[in-house]
Amino acid sequence: MKRRLFVATITSISVSAGLAGCTETGLIDGDGTGITTTNDDPETVITDFYSAMNDGDAETANSYLHPDGEVEPVSEETAAKAEREGIEVEVTNTTVVEENDQKVVVETVVQTTTDVRSNEVAYEMTLRRHNSQWKIYNDNEI
DSSP: OOOOHHHHHHHHHHHHHHHTOOOOOOSOOTTSSSOOOOOSSHHHHHHHHHHHHHTTOHHHHHTTBOTTSSSOOOOHHHHHHHHHTTOEEEEEEEEEEEEOSSEEEEEEEEEEEOSSOEEEEEEEEEEEEETTEEEEEEEEEO
16 A cells, blocks of 8 residues: 655654654534635645644644545654654645646655755645545655
8 A cells, every 4th residue: 555655754764864863723624624724726735734744733734635545644643753853844846737627736846854864855746626625636756
């Protein structure tokens, strides 16, 4: 089963570091998650997803994932680890490469930084509509 690329990045940076020494919260959204998000712009969805991860907020991060998508939900443990270990993830560039009413493909460059190391990776992220909101459906390293 496909593992979340972010989890793999956190794990590899954590191992390397060891070896080297918003969203607004509302009552309820269209998905019934209890989190209201502004998912009108696909590029903002991607940026807000990683911001939630930086904040250690798995619930909010997962609110940006498509329920039928290929990206596994972020666990509380993974989100807490990112925050606890000071792993910062920043979206440094997004470019929409394909778009229609139901699907958007965004080339996304993500920089992951720790005290010891910085790594930049490019992904092709596909977002699809769910209850009229853009949600991350899959991500592939390019």
